[in-house]
Amino acid sequence: MTCSEEFTLLCPDFRVGVIEMTINPKAPSPQLESSISETIEWVRRSYDLASWRERSTIAATRRAYKRCGKDPNRYRPAADQLGRRIINALGLYRVHAVVDWGNLLSLRSGYSMGLFDRGHISGESVELRLGRASDEYEGIGRGLLNIDRMPVYCDALGPFATPTSDSLRTCLGEQSKEILIFVNDFTGQPSRLEETLEEVHLSADQHFEVKAYSSTIVCPGERDTHY
Numbered sequence: 001m002t003c004s005e006e007f008t009l010l011c012p013d014f015r016v017g018v019i020e021m022t023i024n025p026k027a028p029s030p031q032l033e034s035s036i037s038e039t040i041e042w043v044r045r046s047y048d049l050a051s052w053r054e055r056s057t058i059a060a061t062r063r064a065y066k067r068c069g070k071d072p073n074r075y076r077p078a079a080d081q082l083g084r085r086i087i088n089a090l091g092l093y094r095v096h097a098v099v100d101w102g103n104l105l106s107l108r109s110g111y112s113m114g115l116f117d118r119g120h121i122s123g124e125s126v127e128l129r130l131g132r133a134s135d136e137y138e139g140i141g142r143g144l145l146n147i148d149r150m151p152v153y154c155d156a157l158g159p160f161a162t163p164t165s166d167s168l169r170t171c172l173g174e175q176s177k178e179i180l181i182f183v184n185d186f187t188g189q190p191s192r193l194e195e196t197l198e199e200v201h202l203s204a205d206q207h208f209e210v211k212a213y214s215s216t217i218v219c220p221g222e223r224d225t226h227y
Contacts, residue, residue, distance in 0.1 A: 003220040004129035007151060010067045013060075013188030014151075016128070017197045018216045019181040020118065024209035025174060028097035032207045036092070036104050043086045043107055052083040057110030060186040061163055068130055069149035077163045077184075078112040093141070096174045101207055102181070109196045111183050112163035114153070118178035120170040123156030131159065139165035153182065193217060 001018065008014070043052070053059065058080050062072035072080070082103055085092060094100055102115040131147035135158070139145035142165050153161040160167045163184045172179065181200070185193040197215045204210050 001126045001128065001218045003218075004127065007068075007129050008220040010130070011064050011151070011186060012220075013186060014064070014220065015185045015190065015193055016218050017181075017183035017185065017193055017200075018218055019179075019183070019197065019200060020212075020214050021179050021181075021204060021210055022177055022212040023098070023179060023204075024211065025098065025177055027209045028101075029207045032097060032101060032104075035203075035207070036100060039104050039107050040086055040092060043083055047083065047087060049084060049087055052087060053080065055083075055110040056187055056189070057185070057192070058083075060188070061112055061184065064151070064186040068151060075146075075150060075164050078114075078165065079106045079110050080112075081164075082107055096172075098172050098176065098179060098208075101203070105196075105200055105203065109183075109199070111185060111193075111196060113184065114161040114163070114166050114182040115172055116161065116166065116170040116180045116182075117172050117176040118180045119176075121155045121160065121180065125155075127154045128152070129154065131162070135159045137167040137169065140168055140171055141165075151184070190217070 058077065061077040065072040082092065092103060099115060102113055106113045129152060131150040131152040133148045135147050135152060136144055137159050145165055147159055147162055150162045150164065152159045160170045183193065183196060201213060201215065204213060
């Protein structure tokens with residue numbers, strides 16, 4: 001993965017946890033549903049809209065959007081969106097086990113995460129840069145998404161994800177086995193991201209039949225760190 005100079009200058013503290021895992025998609029644990037329900041209740045009990053927005057991971061992402069020139073109230077980071085739905089008693093969208101698990105992780109950590117089918121990503125490398133006026137894609141459940149001035153991940157076919165919404169092109173299906181996860185961290189607190197990656201690994205082993213797992217922290221201008 002590479003990051004453009006323009007993005008790195010605007011978001012010098014950015015790091016992304018990159019997780020690759022292979023699972024049996026037909027065997028989620030029966031405990032997953034109770035974990036999701038417990039997390040929803042924890043959000044309801046612990047936060048209002050203001051305090052949710054002020055969580056360090058969410059607040060840092062919102063500040064990064066502003067530095068990039070994107071309004072985080074109009075184009076909310078995914079973790080911000082999820083918590084607001086729960087606090088506003090709108091419920092949590094349910095898709096299938098892996099996507100629902102990803103939402104659980106995002107709610108617990110406050111990080112906006114992207115989950116993808118690795119086989120749907122084109123080419124051997126991914127670039128993170130700022131979106132351009134000509135960039136667009138079909139966001140999951142959002143229709144055509146305006147990603148101008150937004151942090152955007154691009155493969156050989158073009159943009160496919162932002163911390164606000166992933167694209168339909170690379171989304172997970174119920175039968176997806178090769179899973180790629182991006183954990184977007186704008187906090188400048190490396191230990192927090194490291195702890196989250198460890199928690200993701202433990203949670204994956206708890207809820208799925210994991211056949212392979214690896215994770216890396218990608219830091220612009222620094223050597224990657226493996227866990």
